[in-house]
Amino acid sequence: MRSHSSSKARTRWLSRMRRTASPGRGLVIAAPLLWLVVFFGLPFLIIARISLSETVIGLPPYSQLLQWIEGGMLQVKLNFGNFVLLMEDSLYFDALVNSVRIAAISTLLCLLIGYPMALAITRARESLRIPLLMLVILPFWTSFLIRVYAWIGMLKGNGLLNNFLLWLGVIDQPLQLLHTDFAVFVGIVYTYLPFMVLPLYATLSRMDHSLIEAAQDLGCRPVCAFWRVTVPLSMPGIVAGSLLVLVPAVGEFVIPDLLGGPDSLMIGKVLWTEFFNNRDWPVAASVAIAMLALLVVPILLFERYRARGGETV
């Protein structure tokens, strides 16, 4: 907690900082802004442009939208065929719906596993909190691809999980676990769990514990105090963590590709196949546009949360 006088000093200093118009200040803003406009903003216009062009054989494999024709006229050729294809061929629509379904279920599972973990870490002895948190983050620092690969060995027909269940006597023949939706859920929950736990921990650890005591003093049982005090107060963390899992999971490629089955397509994999296997750049670009249209609301929601001072990491 910052004391009143130092917050006043801070305001004074900040306002002076703002008034100092040095050329350095402009440069500090301009350098990253320019980079982001060129390498992050501009590409979206290019994707939009290419999604409206036709596939041609050549390099690059798409047609130009603007062409000079005889007499100095500029011809604009827009091709909405890719979007018509996206609407008409159920493959794309189904993949999009399926991605949202899988991402939503995985996010819920992440929340169900991550919330008790974050809560337990905040309730642990103070000296243990940082090491416990580190243990959650540690797997995130090892290769993502290798962690997904590890699950192939766990879930295979003769893999560790099946052998364990056979040994316990729960099942008498191996289950088909790999190449199913279940494997995709496991993969997504596994790789995105730290992104759920960290924001949850951030809000839960800032929570005033006396509020729970007050609720219990007033006759609220622990379960009731949890639902009526802890959960509502940790809402910012729940929202941030869920968005940090949900949005990237919708477009996930590696997990459905390595762990998923042939019958549950996800949109990220469709985009990858269109681009690398079919070499159809315009269709891949229109798939990207469709994904963006779907994700723009959650992305802006996430931004609003951050703008209001929410901490994510």
Next chain:
Amino acid sequence: MTVRRPTLVFSLLAFGYAFLYAPIVSLVVYSFNESRLVTVWAGFSTKWYVSLLENEQLLGAAWVSLRIAVMNATLAVILGTLIGVALVRFGHFRGRSMLALMAGAPLVMPDVILGLSSLLLFVSMEQLLGWPDGRGMTTITIAHVTFSMAYVAVIVQSRLGRLDPSLEEAAMDLGARPWKVFFAITLPLIAPAIAAGWLLAFTLSLDDLVIASFTSGPGASTLPMVVYSSVRLGVSPEINALATVLVVFVSTGIIIAGISMQRRARRDAAAR
């Protein structure tokens, strides 16, 4: 209120850690397996480590990845720190919301979109400007910097936001110019955040398959690209050995960082 240890919550925590670490432990254990089959234990052997060292394609790719990761982390730290300083210290300026939006969106943007959009940009630029000439390490690095600077910015922002501004104010009162204040006061204070940001950007780059696949060209295969093509063919003990090397490498780094952070915190507490 007596401090109750909710058993349920703590057993769920234990379950969570088991879930996080069981696959990694199994990778490490089976990297020492004599047999090629993952499920059959045929005795202790380090032969997969030997064949890892002899796999020139994998080593070459690791070298490419390492160079990209270092370049990426360095550039991302510079740009990300600038974003953090601008957003936390400059108050309102023109383009602030645009900077905040574009620095935040890469945190959640799916990889496939980032990869495809960067590639299409590079192709269009090459057509119009003649640059970049073909694709390879440079284009991968640029694409990586674009998303990893967002992570650096988040870390720097949160550290800067918690910083007591009175030190910076004192320096200003004593007549130091803003840039002098930044290099003499602010930068040393946010150094841990910058170091953490560098490591994070380094790891993100070393880890990325999707964006690198889109923006790479012939002759510039990164480590994840080579691992991916070998993993697609099935489980291979060599990849287990590689995973073990990475796990040992990373946990040593984290433990050293953790110990030095705790020492620092204790020293700071003692100084107060």
